[in-house]
Amino acid sequence: MSDVVTSKPDVHDMVVVHRTFRQACAELPDLVRGLRPGDTARAQLVVEAVQFMLMGLEAHHVSEDEFLWPRLAERTTLHAGAIARMEEQHHRLEELVTRVRGALDGLAADPRPSLCERVAAQLAELGSVLTAHMDEEENTILPLAADCLSVAEWEELGEISLAKLEKKQLLRAFSALMAVATPEEQRAILTKAPLPARVLWRLTGRRSHARREARLRGA
Numbered sequence: 436m437s438d439v440v441t442s443k444p445d446v447h448d449m450v451v452v453h454r455t456f457r458q459a460c461a462e463l464p465d466l467v468r469g470l471r472p473g474d475t476a477r478a479q480l481v482v483e484a485v486q487f488m489l490m491g492l493e494a495h496h497v498s499e500d501e502f503l504w505p506r507l508a509e510r511t512t513l514h515a516g517a518i519a520r521m522e523e524q525h526h527r528l529e530e531l532v533t534r535v536r537g538a539l540d541g542l543a544a545d546p547r548p549s550l551c552e553r554v555a556a557q558l559a560e561l562g563s564v565l566t567a568h569m570d571e572e573e574n575t576i577l578p579l580a581a582d583c584l585s586v587a588e589w590e591e592l593g594e595i596s597l598a599k600l601e602k603k604q605l606l607r608a609f610s611a612l613m614a615v616a617t618p619e620e621q622r623a624i625l626t627k628a629p630l631p632a633r634v635l636w637r638l639t640g641r642r643s644h645a646r647r648e649a650r651l652r653g654a
């Protein structure tokens with residue numbers, strides 16, 4: 436391994452990001468299966484939650500494709516197989532995301548049982564593949580990134596991911612992240628977050644997220 440890094444980045448924030456995807460993948464199939472025929476208002480609410488998760492996942496993975504895998508491949512040969520698997524898994528996940536997206540307009544317009552079951556099964560498959568991918572990434576790639584990347588490079592990876600999100604969704608994404616973080620993780624995230632994000636989260640973000648989640652779960 437070359438390019439020795441003297442100050443290691445804190446890569447645990449990626450684990451918290453993954454936790455948001457783990458939660459969504461665990462819940463969304465059941466929410467889709469629970470839709471009733473003709474209830475297009477609720478179907479649109481659930482479909483929007485699926486679309487938000489897929490948007491965040493795409494932004495997360497594109498930043499890794501564009502920045503993380505090339506950096507790691509340049510700096511180590513010992514884990515070339517793991518990096519190649521990450522890239523292959525991303526291709527598989529892209530296929531699954533495309534398949535789910537292709538059914539969402541129809542689901543929102545007509546949540547009939549057969550379509551709900553098909554989309555729920557697709558989401559479950561996506562969740563299974565994604566969970567295995569995140570497990571391997573956390574066990575193998577994150578320690579490697581901590582050894583190979585500088586603090587500035589790790590922060591750049593996060594900035595690239597955020598830049599892929601729609602601006603109107605940034606506060607929602609930050610609030611979703613904070614909602615799954617432990618108090619200690621929240622403090623760490625807040626120390627890195629820009630002042631406007633911290634203020635908006637405290638003023639409106641947490642309450643908006645709680646209301647959105649309550650509506651999604653029918654509370």
